[in-house]
Amino acid sequence: MNHNTPLSPRPLQHLDDCRQRVLSAAQLKAYGVNSAALNEQCRPGGPWQQLLPGVYLLHPGPPTADERLHAVLLYAGRPQTRAAGVPAQVTHGEPHAPQATPQAPYANAMITGLAALALHRFASAPPLLSLDRIDVMVPRTRRLRSTGFARLVRGHGMPTPQRISGVPVAPVPRALADAVAQLSEAGAVRRLLTEAVRGGHCEPAAVVRELNEARLLTRPHVIDAVDSLLAEGRAIAEDRMYEMVREYGLPDPLWNVDLRLPGGPHLGGVDAYWPDQAVAVELDTRSPRQGLRPELQEESDGLEWSEYARKREHLERLGITVVHITPRKLRESLEQQATVVRTALMASVDREPAAYVMVLPH
Structure with a gap:
């Protein structure tokens, strides 16, 4: 007998001891369980029960949370066994039932x-x-x-x-x-x-x-x-910015202020501003506009980003460095963001003096 010689169907008692207590009809068929045997096992008061169409629980009583999850995924994904309907095969002298394809056990479910x-x-x-x-x-x-x-x-x-x-x-x-x-x-x-x-x-x-x-x-x-x-x-993002300044020894900025040219136009609000170094930090908390049709969302994102870009370009033409930070960056790499801000502050000594701007409460 070689490793590919089929064996006769395995006894149903083996399935009662199987760690996999929820199986599909296709998997049971691969074990050698025909329709008549399946109906017998699932009779009223029998040892098995049908949880969902084509999905069976191999013990009486209510299913556990894990068994319910597995049953739903089996029903929705309908995984195919390696050789559905083919009896178990020998591997290294021991019989093993076909297993679900490991790459996609539940298809796309x-x-x-x-x-x-x-x-x-x-x-x-x-x-x-x-x-x-x-x-x-x-x-x-x-x-x-x-x-x-x-x-x-x-x-x-x-x-x-x-x-x-x-x-x-x-x-x-x-x-x-x-x-x-x-x-x-x-x-x-x-x-x-x-x-x-x-x-x-x-x-x-x-x-x-x-x-x-x-x-x-x-x-x-x-x-x-x-x-x-x-x-x-x-x-939460603002709290993380406060933590960034405190934990990494950055000089205290002016928080949540508006910038304006003397006698001129409003330049926009920033979340933090260091007037001596002319460095501003702006949090990007953009989100989709409520009620906007999904097909128009990309256009909306582009328009909103254009507004951000225009404000940033205007400030930088005045000699103000703008550091753009997202809440995700603050959550995942706070020390790195502190380094970015510190570098911008240190670089101010090598830049031309910025234009004078008025700083007002936001």
Whole structure:
């Protein structure tokens, strides 16, 4: 007997001891379980049960949270075994059942919505076992329907999933948008969005962009939550700027001021300004405009960036150095941003003196 010699179907008792307690009909068939045997095992009071169409739990009693997640992904992804319908084969003298393709065990399916946020450890998301439905994202081309505790979400462009304990999970901004789509209670929406920012899961602009893509910014309770989110995000970014100045020994700037030419036009507001060195720091907290159609968002981003660029060019023509910082850079590389600001301050001694500008409270 060589390593490729098929064996007869494996006894069903082996499956009861298998670590994989949730299997699809195709996987069971690969183990040698035919329809008659499957029906016998799933009889009322039997040792197995059907969780979703084509997905079976190999023990009685309620499924665990992990088993429910696995069942939803199996239903939505329908993974193909290495040799579906072919009996188990010998490897190094021991029988092994065919395994799901490791590169894509659930095809393109991924957990999203509240279940994904629970996996991302959101305290404001309900526990997995308390969810009546588990949202699972699939490409638009899939023809499956929502059923049982599996609710299918058609992806408007599939993101790259993150792996959490082996489970493919939608990134936080996308999971938030899918969760908010199912929520009508303003407090629940606000708590989720606030935790996303306070917990450092993502930046406000990324959340708002996904909400805009999902056309959720026309709902009043979502708009109110987004307003709070943006204010929260800016406050957190400003706190990190204060920390940057304090922790890395930068000279104290003038915070949140407007610049104006004497007797001339308003030059714009900046978040921090060192008048002796003529260095300004500006936080980029741009976000998609509420209610704007996604197809026009790119144009809006370009226009808003043009406004930033025009103000920066105007200030630099006057001899003022403008350091552009995003909340994400402050979160991920605070020391590096402090070095950038310090370098700009030190370089001021080698520049021509800047034009005199008036500094006014913002």
